[in-house]
Amino acid sequence: MDREKVRLQKYLSEYGVASRRAAERMIAEGRVMVNGSVVDAMGVKVDPAQDQIFVDGKRIETRPQLRYLLLFKPVGYICSVHDDRRRRTVLDLLEGINERVYPVGRLDYDTSGLLLLTNDGEMTNQLLHPSHQVEKTYLAQVTGIPASHDLQRLREGIMLADGMTAPAKARIQSVRQGNAVIELQIHEGRNRQVRRMMDAIGHPVQRLRRTAVAFLRLEGLQPGQWRDLTAEEVARLKQL
Numbered sequence: 001m002d003r004e005k006v007r008l009q010k011y012l013s014e015y016g017v018a019s020r021r022a023a024e025r026m027i028a029e030g031r032v033m034v035n036g037s038v039v040d041a042m043g044v045k046v047d048p049a050q051d052q053i054f055v056d057g058k059r060i061e062t063r064p065q066l067r068y069l070l071l072f073k074p075v076g077y078i079c080s081v082h083d084d085r086r087r088r089t090v091l092d093l094l095e096g097i098n099e100r101v102y103p104v105g106r107l108d109y110d111t112s113g114l115l116l117l118t119n120d121g122e123m124t125n126q127l128l129h130p131s132h133q134v135e136k137t138y139l140a141q142v143t144g145i146p147a148s149h150d151l152q153r154l155r156e157g158i159m160l161a162d163g164m165t166a167p168a169k170a171r172i173q174s175v176r177q178g179n180a181v182i183e184l185q186i187h188e189g190r191n192r193q194v195r196r197m198m199d200a201i202g203h204p205v206q207r208l209r210r211t212a213v214a215f216l217r218l219e220g221l222q223p224g225q226w227r228d229l230t231a232e233e234v235a236r237l238k239q240l
């Protein structure tokens with residue numbers, strides 16, 4: 001398996017040397033060397049951690065440009081990079097991104113909303129670490145209208161198959177045709193946690209959207225759209 005390997009032209013564009021097309025031209029012109037040999041054929045794969053790559057005699061920096069993206073994930077996309085069932089993945093929505101970014105945590109196939117993606121592994125670990133998980137806000141349209149004692153159970157912590165949940169913030173945001181939309185804020189990130197919490201109080205989720213992660217909001221984006229975080233947002237995230 002050469003999992004960690006990438007095509008040379010992709011590597012050159014990821015590392016900011018040139019666009020993919022221009023990188024292909026550079027290769028064809030014999031300007032690129034890998035471990036001391038000129039590579040002028042397409043399709044050669046390199047290992048960024050191991051191989052020494054030179055363009056016009058200059059060694060390429062082995063650190064890719066760090067990217068931080070905020071995506072409005074639509075329903076109907078999975079967050080893993082590969083899927084055995086060949087469903088669409090969130091990476092299919094990121095046209096024009098040369099860097100290999102990964103989702104920070106997961107949203108279910110049938111959940112929409114705010115998803116961060118980055119190639120900054122350190123930040124991913126920081127944001128997902130159980131001891132300092134950031135606050136995530138969800139709007140859950142549920143069946144029926146939870147009573148105040150149901151909401152109180154969410155606030156105090158509720159027993160799920162994998163243990164008690166930490167205290168959450170929960171309130172009724174709106175009611176329509178006998179069904180409520182609950183705003184729920186949690187710090188944890190367990191598998192299908194919001195759905196399981198709502199099941200536990202007897203009000204299953206019909207639709208789920210994540211509207212915020214820490215101070216980041218979906219404002220200005222439509223489902224399927226993304227934007228880069230600003231330098232200020234990145235700095236604030238690192239401080240959390």
Ligand code: URA
Pocket residue numbers: 106107108109111191192193194195196208
């Ligand atoms: N909780 C869920 O149940 N699903 C998600 O996608 C996110 C949180």
